[in-house]
Structure formats: structure tokens, C-alpha cells
Amino acid sequence: MKSSVIIFPGSNCDRDMDVALKKFGFKNQMVWHNDAEIPKSDMIVLPGGFSYGDYLRCGSIAGKSRIIKSVINFANSGGLVLGICNGFQILTETGLLPGILQQNKYLNFICTNVFVKIKNKENKFFNRINKEVLELHIAHNEGNYFCSNDELKLIEDNGQIAVTYCDEKGNDDEYNNPNGAIKNIAGIFNKDKNILGMMPHPERMIDPFLSGEDGSLFFENLVGSL
Amino acid sequence: MKVKVIVTLKNGVLDPQGKAIQQTLNGMTFDNVSEVRQGKYFDIEVNESDESKAKSQVEEMCKKLLANLVIEDFKIL
Numbered sequence: 001m002k003s004s005v006i007i008f009p010g011s012n013c014d015r016d017m018d019v020a021l022k023k024f025g026f027k028n029q030m031v032w033h034n035d036a037e038i039p040k041s042d043m044i045v046l047p048g049g050f051s052y053g054d055y056l057r058c059g060s061i062a063g064k065s066r067i068i069k070s071v072i073n074f075a076n077s078g079g080l081v082l083g084i085c086n087g088f089q090i091l092t093e094t095g096l097l098p099g100i101l102q103q104n105k106y107l108n109f110i111c112t113n114v115f116v117k118i119k120n121k122e123n124k125f126f127n128r129i130n131k132e133v134l135e136l137h138i139a140h141n142e143g144n145y146f147c148s149n150d151e152l153k154l155i156e157d158n159g160q161i162a163v164t165y166c167d168e169k170g171n172d173d174e175y176n177n178p179n180g181a182i183k184n185i186a187g188i189f190n191k192d193k194n195i196l197g198m199m200p201h202p203e204r205m206i207d208p209f210l211s212g213e214d215g216s217l218f219f220e221n222l223v224g225s226l
Numbered sequence: 227m228k229v230k231v232i233v234t235l236k237n238g239v240l241d242p243q244g245k246a247i248q249q250t251l252n253g254m255t256f257d258n259v260s261e262v263r264q265g266k267y268f269d270i271e272v273n274e275s276d277e278s279k280a281k282s283q284v285e286e287m288c289k290k291l292l293a294n295l296v297i298e299d300f301k302i303l
Binding site (some may be wrong): 057060064092093098100102103104105106107144146147148151164180185 | 238239240242243246255290291296297
């Protein structure tokens with residue numbers, strides 16, 4: 001199982017992701033944003049961080065970097081692409097995922113554990129996870145997912161909502177919405193479900209002594225799916 | 227030639243920064259401020275003497291990078 005983590009100037013969750021992927025059996029390689037080609041991979045990961053200092057809009061500059069053409073080709077040929085946090089923002093800026101991540105509703109940087117509800121398991125990212133609610137970590141200033149009403153209808157009709165913010169019991173209502181995201185959306189798929197972008201960081205939940213283990217469920221499932 | 231661009235949030239898109247600025251202005255005794263919308267301004271120097279050519283290039287730049295049309299509109303001045 002080969003994975004590639006792309007490093008942009010300002011990425012800061014790339015090594016955490018590398019540790020997590022290797023822990024669960026991926027043969028991971030780090031790829032520099034200015035490379036033209038991605039080495040043979042079963043999955044590409046765009047990690048969290050602050051690529052290009054969040055200049056212009058979060059993810060917008062990284063979304064035009066040299067390596068992105070290969071990411072788009074890989075995704076369009078059905079390859080698995082995972083974008084976490086800033087990676088999610090980059091995926092929306094490239095147009096691989098619909099919508100955009102705006103500044104959090106109350107203008108605060110949020111760094112906390114949250115619960116998310118898995119909304120669709122018919123995909124390689126969540127298919128055999130034996131839980132409906134996961135505890136994961138978020139750390140972002142721009143996680144307020146937004147799209148037009150027409151787009152939202154398409155996303156809902158196609159089952160593209162991946163995870164929503166909720167409480168421990170899975171209530172994904174307005175009281176459990178940390179950043180103002182439309183419909184509590186914490187992560188979405190593309191239409192074919194081979195691309196997942198989400199704000200929560202599963203790579204921060206892989207060690208019971210430091211955090212929790214729900215991220216482990218995510219990576220174990222990924223390894224098994226590929 | 228120099229081309230100036232203003233990028234603003236579309237009507238109806240939440241602008242929490244604008245809201246915070248408006249509330250601050252209200253608190254500073256500018257009671258009659260009912261709304262503030264924050265935007266971005268770009269000065270772009272294009273090595274092109276034909277104005278319409280330069281502006282059409284900038285329009286492409288806006289659509290591809292400077293504005294995200296999901297939430298933003300742009301105006302070339």
C-alpha cells in the first residue's frame with residue numbers, strides 16, 4: 001500500500017500524517033509541491049497546515065502549484081485522494097470538491113476535540129468502520145463550510161456529505177456546530193467518493209496515551225480498503 | 227498599464243469581519259452605520275499597452291485565482 005503526502009511551504013501536519021500512515025502499514029513517501037510527478041501511489045494525501053501562509057484565500061495558492069496537475073489527473077482517474085484541514089481547503093480551491101471553507105462564524109481559531117457523525121459508509125474511507133460517531137480533533141480558523149443552495153442540494157442528493165459535527169450521541173444539530181458550517185458539514189466527498197476532504201484530523205487520534213483511538217479506526221479501514 | 231480590481235463577498239454571504247467592524251463603529255458612536263462589507267483590492271501591473279487586452283487578461287486572472295466565484299464577485303475598475 002503506497003501513499004504520498006504532498007508538502008507545501010507552510011504545511012505542518014505532513015509529518016504527523018506520515019507517522020500515522022506508516023503506523024497502519026502504508027509505505028509512505030513525501031512529495032515536494034514543486035515536483036512535476038507523483039511517484040506511483042494508491043492514495044495521495046494533502047496534509048493540514050497553512051500553505052503559503054494562507055495568502056489570498058486558504059489553499060488558493062497551493063491549489064495552483066506545480067504538483068496539483070498530477071493530483072487532479074490521479075483523482076480524475078479514480079485514485080484515492082484525502083485532504084485534511086488545509087488539504088480540504090486546497091481541494092475546494094482546485095475544484096476537485098465543491099464549495100469553500102470560510103472563516104469561522106465567530107472569528108475564533110478553534111482547537112478542540114469534536115465528535116463527528118459518519119453520514120455515508122459506501123466508500124473506501126469509512127466502509128468498515130464499526131461506529132457511527134468518531135471523536136477527532138479540529139484546529140482551524142477557516143472551517144466554516146459554505147456552498148450555494150443548488151450545490152448543497154446536489155451534494156445531499158449524491159450522498160456527498162461524509163461527516164458532520166455532532167455530540168457524543170450523534171446529534172448533528174445547530175447546538176453542535178463549532179464553526180458555522182452549513183448543515184454542520186465537517187467533510188465531503190466528490191461525486192464518485194474517491195476524494196475526501198475534511199476538517200478533523202484523524203492523524204491526531206492514533207494513540208490512546210496521547211489522545212484517542214478513533215483516528216486509528218479511520219486508518220485501519222483505509223488500509224483494508226485499498 | 228495598471229489594472230485595479232476589487233473583490234467583494236457576494237450579497238447574502240456571511241461576512242463576520244464586516245459585522246465585527248460594523249459593531250465596533252456603532253460602539254464608537256457611529257450609530258448610523260447599518261452594514262459593513264469587507265473586500266480586497268488589487269493593483270496589477272500588466273506589461274501590455276492595449277487597455278482592453280490587459281483588462282480581459284485580468285478578468286481571466288480574477289476568475290482563475292483572485293476571486294473564488296463560489297462566494298466572491300470581482301469588479302475591474
